[in-house]
Amino acid sequence: MSNYLNIEIPELALAFKALSNPNRLKIFMQLLACCPPGTACSITEAQKFCVSELGKDLDVAPSTLSHHIKELKQAGLLKMQRRGQHIDCWVDPAKVEALHLFFKPQQDCATPELSRSHS
Amino acid sequence: MSNYLNIEIPELALAFKALSNPNRLKIFMQLLACCPPGTACSITEAQKFCVSELGKDLDVAPSTLSHHIKELKQAGLLKMQRRGQHIDCWVDPAKVEALHLFFKPQQDCATPELSRSHS
DNA sequence: TAGATAATTCGACATGTTTCGAATAATAGA
DNA sequence: TCTATTATTCGAAACATGTCGAATTATCTA
Secondary structure: OOOOOOOOHHHHHHHHHHHOOHHHHHHHHHHHOOOOOOOOOOOOOOOOEEHHHHOOOOOOOHHHHHHHHHHHHHOOOEEEEEEOOEEEEEEOHHHHHHHHHHOOOOOOOOOOOOOOOOO | OOOOOOOOHHHHHHHHHHHOOHHHHHHHHHHHOOOOOOOOOOOOOOOOEEHHHHOOOOOOOHHHHHHHHHHHHHOOOEEEEEEOOEEEEEEOHHHHHHHHHHOOOOOOOOOOOOOOOOO
């Protein structure tokens, strides 16, 4: 069974599973958030945090934190890159956009273009 | 820790957990879909299916189907109402809209406009 | 090279999820 | 009222998840 969007069911389910744990959801939201206090905001560059920064508000062991971030990465929600001792994490904008589209109210099929324009 | 949108973390996590199971995701997508084959499309009325219709493509026992639909309902994704022998199900448009907003690319913080409401 | 910091892997354990079949409840129609 | 249909509840079994501590890997700095 195929999807109406550019993302398939197992892939979607995996993303939702990654976001179904409150700790992982907090990690994701921290990366998703724009202009957190004391941070310069850039439109072009995604928000980046290293692993330990992402665990500061979480109250879990480092091994648990690592596990959660790995799950988010395997679900395609995060990208990661080592920077010296640290490993930077940021959201994959394409995945966020795909999920944004998934939940787009699908009521534009009756008329070609309606007044409700998101984008 | 509060959210930047009008939906809190436990509530969000519950919705994502409900959608993390491929069978439940298929159920949700069937309800979300606009203009399925052989069905008249209405903008005002949400797409409705009864429980057994939702299970047709699923290959699970009726008890399992019932359980999944209950989970979707408890997560606030579905609404239900009995119609004779059947029980109709349809998506909660408000919840879909909230999730749509959650994944909205947040790059409007550079502009001074402060339209987003903090709870 | 040695020690410190950051992050991951591994094994273990408690808890949660998915699924089923059997039993039950609610409704429609004869 | 009796039977068929639709859907739910319950208990049980198999499987998956979340968490930790200990050990390990990678990098930086002295």
